[in-house]
Amino acid sequence: MAKKPAILCVDDEKVVTDTLVSQIRLAFGNQFSLLQAGGVEEAFEVIEELKEEGVELKLIISDWLMPPHRGDQFLKAINETWPEVKLIMLSGQADEEAIQRVKALSSLIAYVRKPWDKEEIIQLINQHVLTQ
């Protein structure tokens, strides 16, 4: 049986990733494998594991600020290495420069401000992930 495609939520605040997982699960049931990472390093570990297991990573929803790293640098690295993975940057405080840098990434599908509207996330997944 083919493994379910994955969505990875990255934020140093667990409440954020827990909430995203809960919202996506309620909206899409068991269509995706939903994973969480508490920072950039852990996110790379999860991505490596997914690749080893042959799971297709469809989407990363990442915070902008995750000390000591910045989410826009993380998303840029993902965009360069795995351009097929769609990206959403989530932040309450990204500066305009960072937003512009991220907007230039080809795989970015949206920059969403915190506090986010769950309908926006659901719509983005419907539009950019499910239809692919």
Add this chain to the structure above:
Amino acid sequence: METNSFLSPNGQNPYVAKGLDNQEIEKYLLLGQLVSGITHELNTPIGSATAAASNLEDLLASIQKKEAILLKKIDSATYSSISQLIDVLHKDLSLPPLNTRQERALKKNYIQKLEEKFGEKAEEIATFLIESGFRSEIDKIETILQHSLAQDILEYISLKGQVQKNLIHLKTAAQKAMHLMRMVKLYLQMSSEATEPTYIDLKTIFEILLTLFHNRIKHGIQLETYIDNIAEIQTLPAILIQILATFLEHSIEAMRRNGKLKIETHQYLNVVEITFEDSRPPIEEHLYAHFLEPNIIETLYGRQQAEKISKALQVLPAIEGNLSYEQKQNTFCLSLTLPLQLSN
């Protein structure tokens, strides 16, 4: 190195227009910056509270549907097993939450244990358990996993667990928002009311400052604090908090908001020493010799820093404080010494 000579002989300082009269203005300027930081800080608890409340609505609706289906199909023994499992879940959720790494490790562990009996279903079962907040031994749910309605029961339990998790998120968000508000209130009280010599606890002052500056610190500062258990000191809190806020902000700005900052407090007989040791770029020797002079601060860190440090130094005598500085191999250290008790 030590200096108190920042004032010109005629007592005029181009960086301080009206000296102490400017304290009120300065206080509100600082407050403005802090409010901006706090607004960002509040984003997370407000966002989580809103999301949790909205999730609860959806979860409760899903639970009702699932309950209606299950109640028609299960016998009393199964009902009792489900109740027991929900009790286990509630106990698990009352423990300190696992981080994402710990959750992934636990999920792998469950998958390994479940694979033999449940094959490809193992991952799905493990996901239900982890997302519900379950973290006990898998044998506690053996009976339920063998049930013909296992999938529905697990989904139901997962929804129940998520309700509790969202309630915890709501509570945590409210507590975080309350803490931030309490710190702002304490800051305002100390800045506006306590202008008479008062006994205060340095730990409380630092708790306020580090909370209010949290947003700026987390942008790239690795902070270490060693705040000793120091006897309460008698001081003018309104002035002390302004001075400490100025030095804290100065360290952050001098490192261009990126580096290491160590804050320490120590008590020596009847004085207290507070040090801010940061990893700012090294200062050239000819500038270092006159470091606290406003024009040197301006050359190194800009006019705004020069004004702020000048104002802090001008009011320092009011709390009988003494400032010294030292450039070490890779760090720069500002040390403020204060008496335990004011002499007047």
